[in-house]
Amino acid sequence: TNLSIINCNFTTKIDFHTVINSIWSLNHLVYCYLNGIYGTWTNFIAPDVTSLSMQYLLFESGCMDWDVLPKLLKNTPYLRSLNTDIIDYSEPGKELSVNTTFTLTRLSVYMRVTTNTLSFWKYLPNLSHLTVHMERFYLDGKQWEYIIRTYLPKLKIFRLYMDLAADDCNQ
Numbered sequence: 001t002n003l004s005i006i007n008c009n010f011t012t013k014i015d016f017h018t019v020i021n022s023i024w025s026l027n028h029l030v031y032c033y034l035n036g037i038y039g040t041w042t043n044f045i046a047p048d049v050t051s052l053s054m055q056y057l058l059f060e061s062g063c064m065d066w067d068v069l070p071k072l073l074k075n076t077p078y079l080r081s082l083n084t085d086i087i088d089y090s091e092p093g094k095e096l097s098v099n100t101t102f103t104l105t106r107l108s109v110y111m112r113v114t115t116n117t118l119s120f121w122k123y124l125p126n127l128s129h130l131t132v133h134m135e136r137f138y139l140d141g142k143q144w145e146y147i148i149r150t151y152l153p154k155l156k157i158f159r160l161y162m163d164l165a166a167d168d169c170n171q
Contacts, residue, residue: 001028007036017045024051024075035060044084046071052078059084066117073102081106101125121151131159
């Protein structure tokens, strides 16, 4: 089953959270596309319920904080593909146990990757496709090589896009 919600206005964070929980409660939902979520709250809110059927999530024209991602992955254990913007400078995965791994195989993110996010990749050893759009904060080739060799043994396709501003080149 597929679900698309496009151009939807939520007046409160509670409204959006209620809808997210309702979506995750749909028993046969495999593909979820959320685009044009607007109103007083546009950041993704992790569900409180678990979806055992959802495999694909596209959250466009909105964003997700790093600290929401682990809860989303925990409550969507069969998620195979995620496409979203990740913002925030918080460190991901603080509450994850050492033995936690996720089934995610495809990840496409627009994000600010910093050295604080390096350890999060160890929770995604099944990634085979990774697309990263980076803005303002950059990891060099050696750091990406370390991430891939150490944490992403199944990675087959890696796409890296970096948005450079003129002042970034002077640093």
